[in-house]
Amino acid sequence: DTEVTQTPKHLVMGMTNKKSLKCEQHMGHRAMYWYKQKAKKPPELMFVYSYEKLSINESVPSRFSPECPNSSLLNLHLHALQPEDSALYLCASSRRGSGANVLTFGAGSRLTVL
Amino acid sequence: KQEVTQIPAALSVPEGENLVLNCSFTDSAIYNLQWFRQDPGKGLTSLLLIQSSQREQTSGRLNASLDKSSGRSTLYIAASQPGDSATYLCGVGPRSGSRLTFGEGTQLTVNP
Numbered sequence: 001d002t003e004v005t006q007t008p009k010h011l012v013m014g015m016t017n018k019k020s021l022k023c024e025q026h027m028g029h030r031a032m033y034w035y036k037q038k039a040k041k042p043p044e045l046m047f048v049y050s051y052e053k054l055s056i057n058e059s060v061p062s063r064f065s066p067e068c069p070n071s072s073l074l075n076l077h078l079h080a081l082q083p084e085d086s087a088l089y090l091c092a093s094s095r096r097g098s099g100a101n102v103l104t105f106g107a108g109s110r111l112t113v114l
Numbered sequence: 115k116q117e118v119t120q121i122p123a124a125l126s127v128p129e130g131e132n133l134v135l136n137c138s139f140t141d142s143a144i145y146n147l148q149w150f151r152q153d154p155g156k157g158l159t160s161l162l163l164i165q166s167s168q169r170e171q172t173s174g175r176l177n178a179s180l181d182k183s184s185g186r187s188t189l190y191i192a193a194s195q196p197g198d199s200a201t202y203l204c205g206v207g208p209r210s211g212s213r214l215t216f217g218e219g220t221q222l223t224v225n226p
Contacts, residue, residue, distance in 0.1 A: 042219060045213055088155065103158075103205070107156055108157045110155065
């Protein structure tokens with residue numbers, strides 16, 4: 001299995017909703033990432049988990065809450081989002097959390113906040 | 115702070131043409147550089163990874179080169195096809211940590 005699977009593919013939520021994005025990989029990778037991508041812009045790093053511990057938080061607002069229950073799963077919990085948070089959210093994984101690794105990306109979750 | 119620039123921002127070519135996409139970076143202290151392809155509304159597909167000690171990598175019709183001293187990488191696509199139409203991103207990996215820095219991408223259109 002050489003894939004990163006993201007669910008759901010599309011999510012529409014109101015500003016008072018609580019929802020979650022899910023990411024799964026079974027490649028034995030020990031680093032997992034959340035990126036946010038706005039239209040026609042490059043992906044921006046949000047969080048990095050290395051060996052199931054949060055190693056990087058790029059000053060992301062607390063309305064985004066990451067969770068790594070085990071080495072194969074990564075969640076992003078969403079609460080009280082703003083319309084400007086609408087974007088494509090990409091999950092990625094790599095063998096380990098250092099610069100020497102190939103990143104494998106999922107297909108993304110398209111989030112729309114009304 | 116690493117800055118990555120990709121030129122051109124957009125490129126339209128007829129099918130069959132050979133083409134070159136450019137990526138430049140400001141800090142030459144990199145560990146690797148990765149080229150990705152992204153179709154509209156989709157995730158990123160890794161095309162080629164070049165380690166800092168390497169000069170080039172090839173995969174099929176794709177060839178990526180790296181000149182660390184001048185802070186440049188190129189992606190060469192031979193005999194382009196309409197299926198190559200996508201946005202191509204380069205991502206630069208630092209010596210330590212995992213903060214891949216992306217360029218803004220080149221949007222390629224190959225016309226039949």
